[in-house]
Amino acid sequence: MFAGVTCICVPSVSPDLCDVCLLGLLAALGVPMLSVQPKGKQKGCAGCNRKIKDRYLLKALDQYWHEDCLKCACCDCRLGEVGSTLYTKANLILCRRDYLRLFGTTGNCAACSKLIPAFEMVMRARDNVYHLDCFACQLCNQRFCVGDKFFLKNNMILCQMDYEEGQLNGTFDSHVQ
Known part of the structure; x- marks a missing residue:
């Protein structure tokens, strides 16, 4: 069963592992x-x-x-x-x-800081991970649909309208995600 491993209980009687040695070896192997x-x-x-x-x-x-x-x-x-x-x-x-x-976690949501279970679907923007429910404009709370344009500024997710308003006011630079 295990090449080169001999019984330490009664090696003269059996060159193979006895039940005691086998169980000890298997326990040591996990x-x-x-x-x-x-x-x-x-x-x-x-x-x-x-x-x-x-x-x-x-x-x-x-x-x-x-x-x-x-x-x-x-x-x-x-x-x-x-x-x-x-x-x-x-x-x-x-x-x-x-x-x-099923029961592990993938980290914390960048918006709400709560744990994200490993099995849960997430949204990602750069290095940030979000619950699906948290992936919304952080100024007006508008949820994003697939294909919607969003902007990431100072780790804040912004909708196009809030981003453009910030641009007009000189609040944001023009870095688009």
């Missing part, structure tokens, strides 16, 4: 959920409800799983592979990527 199934006592899989006949089984959320049954609820990637990490939230079992996508 797979603490692998268990050795006791002989004669098969566990039921939480994923498919069938008996687990394999020698090794996965334990996650206080339940047992076939290696092929422990999957991310979003993308179906296998979570029983070496180095996999699983996350749980809202009764979902998720891989790291989907957990961060």
Whole structure:
């Protein structure tokens, strides 16, 4: 299973890893959920409800799983592979990527300064990120539609009318986004 790795418990008896050494190695590699199934006592899989006949089984959320049954609820990637990490939230079992996508944040909105969830659609202007609802003229609160011209001055989003009025008054320079 692991080339060049021998059992440290009883190396003279078995050149291969015993169950104790294998589980220790896998835990060190980040797979603490692998268990050795006791002989004669098969566990039921939480994923498919069938008996687990394999020698090794996965334990996650206080339940047992076939290696092929422990999957991310979003993308179906296998979570029983070496180095996999699983996350749980809202009764979902998720891989790291989907957990961060669903429950992580992408930063703060440049208009309201509130957190933006990673799954939320955003608008961007230069290095600034905005909630869709916050992407509006910051003087008159006019919301922008796709294709509308907007201007960015001192990190303020402005509609064309407010920008042109500022230009006439000499308030803004003519930097167009």
